[in-house]
Amino acid sequence: MFTLEPRPDITLWTSLRSSAIALAITACISLLVLLVMSDRPADAIWQMLTFPWQGRRIEVQFGLVFQQTAYLSVIAIGLAVGFKANVWNIGAEGQFALGSIAAYAGYLALGSPDGLWALPFILLAGVIGGCLWALIPAALRITCNTNELLTSLMMVYIGSHILTYLCIGPWKGDPKAGQAETYPMADSIRPEAFISGTELHSGLLILFAAFTLLAIILLFTLLGYRLRVAQHTPRAERFAGFSPDNTVWLSFLISGAMAGLAGAVYLTAETGKLIQAENYLENFGFAAIVIAFLGRLHPIGILLAAFMISYVNVGASYIQASLGVDDSVADLIEVTALFAFLSTAMLDQYRIKLTSSPAVKKQATS
Amino acid sequence: MKKLLLATAATLLLGGAAHADKTKVGFIYVGPVGDLGWTYRHDIGRLAIEKEFGDKVETTFIENVPEGAEAVKQITQLAETGHDLIFTTSFGFMDATNEVAKQYPDVKFEHATGFKRESDNVSTFSARFYEGRVVQGLLAAKMTKTNKIGYIASFPIPEVVRGINAFQMELAKHNPDAKVDVKWVFTWFDPAKEAEAAQAFIDAGADIIVQHTDSPAAMTIAEKHPGVYAFGQASNMSRFGETSHLVSIVDNWDSYYIDRVAAVLDGTWAQTDTWWGLSKDGAGNGVGMVELASYGNLPEDLVAEAKALQESLRSGERHSFPCPVYKQDDTLAEDCAGDGKHLTDFPTLVSMDWYVKGIEGSLPK
Structure with a gap:
């Protein structure tokens, strides 16, 4: 019989070890999945690992990977703030949508400008939009004691319906577009690609800058310390000069701001217009939840996890095009990784001990 | 430098042998192949190509592609993986098709039901439904x-x-x-x-x-x-x-698809805008698209x-x-x-x- 025994010492070494075990489990199951899903499994596995060097232009593949990494990591680090403090905002997808909507509203409010000076204001509008949308579940939790897990999720669906409504209704663009969308923004205010034909654009730098800024705040400032303390007990939180209510507000504010910024950058850099929700949203907001946990809620872990999952996603889209393997293989690998990392995280805090049968043990202790 | 070496090694190991002589034809579908309607019929066209040309061609399809930013990525992946001819079979792929086509001038693109042909390697086709x-x-x-x-x-x-x-x-x-x-x-x-x-x-x-x-x-x-x-x-x-x-x-896309693949195989592919109805020319000649x-x-x-x-x-x-x-x-x-x-x-x-x-x-x- 196995029993779990709390570890007296949690070190970097135990963390790394459990991560390595999780990675190994993920790799094994992924191999099995690819074996089942592809008729040329050896090619599939090899190309999945080395796809950036397989295609015609290496910068195209790395562009796709870095682009996803940027969106996922910036949203995930925002969510991690709340998750650490037991505040469960799982509605980043909605805050991302509202960030995009607010950014487009900002663009319209500025009179559809075509100068680069407008970009900071448009991004700021996106940040505010994401924040405001996130504050709704926060306010409901504080005033009515509703479960923010449910409300923040529900707000995603409301947000995506608002997005589609705006595209069909008040902000409807060219009706001949073949999908519901707004009129495009001026090309001159959209971040340009550094290398033509790739996803590497200056918008990604903005996202990485935001990520770095929040990482520094979390790791090296008093505010970050307070949020970390809040994780352990509400009492400690109060000693640290922080009320539980403030933790809720602040967690939602930060995660909403990051998702909103991501939404605003996505609008300006990727599409240049709002599109009906099912064609616009790429599920970054939901995937970021997985990234936050894979990264153990730590900035560096999040960055690594975002890179790993992006690499898997783009690799899956590559082998879909080259070998016809359905790209749902990426989802399977992502979920496998999540299970592996969550279950091995337990090994950080507990050690497995082999004992004699429970009955005998009971006798011995009584 | 290391990347470059790896790239060369990988190309030598795998890239060369696998699909040297086959013409690769890719399809981007807006719905699932099993929609029993629009996408299903395009996939029947794809199978007609395989039947007609056998070992000379290799076809790939990507289904359920949303018409937003995602479309650009998926079309790019087809171009990146060495496809010679790419059919994008929904009106909403129009801008994405033209955007990617500019980056890959040696790849031929065929966009269904659109009207934009911004570079020489983009053709459009539609049916007089x-x-x-x-x-x-x-x-x-x-x-x-x-x-x-x-x-x-x-x-x-x-x-x-x-x-x-x-x-x-x-x-x-x-x-x-x-x-x-x-x-x-x-x-x-x-x-x-x-x-x-x-x-x-x-x-x-x-x-x-x-x-x-x-x-x-x-x-x-x-x-x-x-x-x-x-x-x-x-x-x-x-x-x-x-x-x-x-x-x-x-x-019925079969006869158009076969025509276009044949044109790529014999090197006569050129930009066109095709519009067939019950017959090819509207005067009773040939099998049309409707x-x-x-x-x-x-x-x-x-x-x-x-x-x-x-x-x-x-x-x-x-x-x-x-x-x-x-x-x-x-x-x-x-x-x-x-x-x-x-x-x-x-x-x-x-x-x-x-x-x-x-x-x-x-x-x-």
Whole structure:
């Protein structure tokens, strides 16, 4: 019989070890999945690992990977703030949508400008939009004691319906577009690609800058310390000069701001217009939840996890095009990784001990 | 430098041998292959290519591609993985196709139902589905008892508007009392939404359902209501409407796809804009892109009348939009002024954004 025994010492070494075990489990199951899903499994596995060097232009593949990494990591680090403090905002997808909507509203409010000076204001509008949308579940939790897990999720669906409504209704663009969308923004205010034909654009730098800024705040400032303390007990939180209510507000504010910024950058850099929700949203907001946990809620872990999952996603889209393997293989690998990392995280805090049968043990202790 | 070495090694190991002599043809689908309508028919076209050319070609498809930023990535991946010819089979892929085409001048692109050809390696193709709508207009005129017809429309693009207008003109000719009610669902493939629209029409008294969306959902709803009839769209949907299916407009991409792949194989591929109807040239020659399949649940004399109409459209004896054509506000269409015989392809039909007389409501603008 196995029993779990709390570890007296949690070190970097135990963390790394459990991560390595999780990675190994993920790799094994992924191999099995690819074996089942592809008729040329050896090619599939090899190309999945080395796809950036397989295609015609290496910068195209790395562009796709870095682009996803940027969106996922910036949203995930925002969510991690709340998750650490037991505040469960799982509605980043909605805050991302509202960030995009607010950014487009900002663009319209500025009179559809075509100068680069407008970009900071448009991004700021996106940040505010994401924040405001996130504050709704926060306010409901504080005033009515509703479960923010449910409300923040529900707000995603409301947000995506608002997005589609705006595209069909008040902000409807060219009706001949073949999908519901707004009129495009001026090309001159959209971040340009550094290398033509790739996803590497200056918008990604903005996202990485935001990520770095929040990482520094979390790791090296008093505010970050307070949020970390809040994780352990509400009492400690109060000693640290922080009320539980403030933790809720602040967690939602930060995660909403990051998702909103991501939404605003996505609008300006990727599409240049709002599109009906099912064609616009790429599920970054939901995937970021997985990234936050894979990264153990730590900035560096999040960055690594975002890179790993992006690499898997783009690799899956590559082998879909080259070998016809359905790209749902990426989802399977992502979920496998999540299970592996969550279950091995337990090994950080507990050690497995082999004992004699429970009955005998009971006798011995009584 | 290390990356470069790795890249060379990888190319030597795998890239070379695997697909050196085969021509790779890729497809981007907006829906699932199993939509039993639009995408399904394109996939039949893909299989026709494999059958025709065998070992000389290799085909790939990516299904369920959203028409936003995602489309650019997926088309790029096809170009990146060495495809020589790429078919993008939805109107909404128009900008994405042109964007990627500029980055890969040596790859040929074929975009369905669009009109933008921004670089030399982009061709467009579409079918004159509206020829089938004319026949449907006749059948609806004769089969309706309530004189209420529900028309499920996807997006107000010219292709869909042409269908509505062709249907309405023939309907009004045979049954001036019948009224068409158009509902815009703003989706190509959403069985739940399509079914909901069909149900709403039936609840409001419609006994004929016409659809310009991709799934057989509307047909299955019509099937549940005795006395309600429906038309199949894109593929033969007769098996979903044993007692309700009148006729299906079937898309037939096979002969066009085979032509284009052959052109790539023998090096004669060049930019074109192709528009085939029941026949290739509109004068009865060749297998076109439009077929009418499985007339059913109809009196025999009406089937004969419909088939005669179909044949006259195929042979070019009659046009789908014969003059005089009146717009919704009762003004005569510009093409019909003077001695115009019918509406012209350019610029009228390709960019049609107005209703003909008799349709109520206005186009979403």
